[in-house]
Amino acid sequence: MSLMLVVTVLGWVGALAGLVAYAMVSRGRWSADSMAFQGTNMLAAGTLLTVAAANGIWPSAASNLAAILIGVNAVYTVVRARKRAAKEAAAEVPVLTVVEDVTPVQVPDHVPAGLADRMPAAQPAVGYRAYAEAA
Structure with a gap:
């Protein structure tokens, strides 16, 4: 099995993961701030980044890197909001x-x-x- 075959298979996995994430949000099964959506999107962008870099397609590699950074920021924001909500809920326990x-x-x-x-x-x-x- 050649390295380019592995890269090609990885590209198809990434493309499929991106389509699954898009479909799940579009159908209302996942929300845009869910970890499933963000994780799947970052996985797709990571694999597509690898394929683009291996083939020297730098504009595509750059856009996938940007998608990963956006996903990391979204995950950070979601985690921070959940921690804040949990802290506020714990503080609002009725006495x-x-x-x-x-x-x-x-x-x-x-x-x-x-x-x-x-x-x-x-x-x-x-x-x-x-x-x-x-x-």
Whole structure:
């Protein structure tokens, strides 16, 4: 197997990878900021860069190098945005606090005097408990 045959096969793999990436984004299966799309595009550009350089087609090699650099920048931007979003999501964890109704216990009129003295009228009673998100 000659080196040029390997380069030619590599070129076809790169061309196919580029078409797959384009088709997946066009059909809505991948988003433009997905790692699958960016990785496939960079793989395609890398293989096509190799083929163009091996054949001395420098304008094509330069454009594929530019495509790789654009892909690297896009991956960096996506990773940075995901880290920022994860950090913000972790910081925005809602904290729940207990809110209680602390109305003092009222001694009803029908309770005998001896029993009313033993009731904890000074202690607040919890009428209900609710949970509120802290601001």
